[in-house]
Amino acid sequence: MNAVAKALELPGAFILGAGAVSSKSVGMNAELMPLVVTASEGKLAVNGSYLASINPADGKCLQEKYSDKYRDCDFGLLGNLYACEGKPGKVLEVKASRRTGEYSLVTCLRKTLENHYSDKSLALGGTFIIQKGKAKIHIMPREFSSCPLNSNEDVNNWLKHFIVSAPLICQSVLVSRDPDLDLRVEHTHCFSHHGEGGHYYIDTTPDIVEYVGYFLPAEFVYRIDRPEMTHKTGRD
Structure with missing residues (x-):
C-alpha cells in the first residue's frame, strides 16, 4: 500500500x-x-x-x-x-432497499453511470453497509490451486461460497467502463463485527435488504503493473 x-x-x-x-x-x-x-x-x-x-x-x-x-x-x-486524502468533505449518499432486479447494488451503480455517461469512463470508490438481510460471498482456499483454473467454472469450483448475515460493511471500487486499461470494472469485499467477511456478490434476501452507502468519484485512474498477457476468467 x-x-x-x-x-x-x-x-x-x-x-x-x-x-x-x-x-x-x-x-x-x-x-x-x-x-x-x-x-x-x-x-x-x-x-x-x-x-x-x-x-x-x-x-x-x-x-x-x-x-x-x-x-x-x-x-x-x-x-x-x-x-x-482522507479529509472530510461532500460525498454521494446512496440508500436502497428491496432489490427487484438481478443485479447487485454495485452493478446497478456501475450500469447507471455507464448508461448515463455513455462516452466517458467514471470511477467510484467508497463504503456501503448492508443493514438488513443476507449476502452471498466467496473466500479463496488457503492453498493455491494445484492445477490451472482455465474457466469461470473452474474458478467457482475452487472458491468456497458462503451466505453471511447483516450488518456487513462493504468496500467497493467500480469503473463505469474500462478505458482500455484491462481493468476489473467492479470489486467489492466486506467485513463485519460478528466475524464474517469476504468477496461480496449480491444480497440473497431481496425482499428485506437495506443498503446505505457513501461514495466519491475518482479524479484519476491508475493501472499499476499491468500484465503483458491477460484473460477475463474469474472477474465476476
Whole structure:
C-alpha cells in the first residue's frame, strides 16, 4: 500500500477497496479488506485492515484483523483500491432497499453511470453497509490451486461460497467502463463485527435488504503493473 501511495504521489493516502493478502507474508491465501493510512514523512503507516480466510478447523469463514497477522501493509495477487486524502468533505449518499432486479447494488451503480455517461469512463470508490438481510460471498482456499483454473467454472469450483448475515460493511471500487486499461470494472469485499467477511456478490434476501452507502468519484485512474498477457476468467 505504501508503494501504491508513492506511485500516486499521495503520501499519507487513505486507502480502501478489495484485494488479496500477501500470501508470502501470512503464509496462505485470504481475502483482504484494506483500511490503511499509508506512511508519510515522519509517520508510519496505520493498518486497520481485515482478512477473511477458510478456518482449517471447520471449513467456515475466519475473519481476523490483518495487523494481527502482519503489521505491514503488503498485498498480493491483485488489488482494486481507492486512494484519497482522507479529509472530510461532500460525498454521494446512496440508500436502497428491496432489490427487484438481478443485479447487485454495485452493478446497478456501475450500469447507471455507464448508461448515463455513455462516452466517458467514471470511477467510484467508497463504503456501503448492508443493514438488513443476507449476502452471498466467496473466500479463496488457503492453498493455491494445484492445477490451472482455465474457466469461470473452474474458478467457482475452487472458491468456497458462503451466505453471511447483516450488518456487513462493504468496500467497493467500480469503473463505469474500462478505458482500455484491462481493468476489473467492479470489486467489492466486506467485513463485519460478528466475524464474517469476504468477496461480496449480491444480497440473497431481496425482499428485506437495506443498503446505505457513501461514495466519491475518482479524479484519476491508475493501472499499476499491468500484465503483458491477460484473460477475463474469474472477474465476476
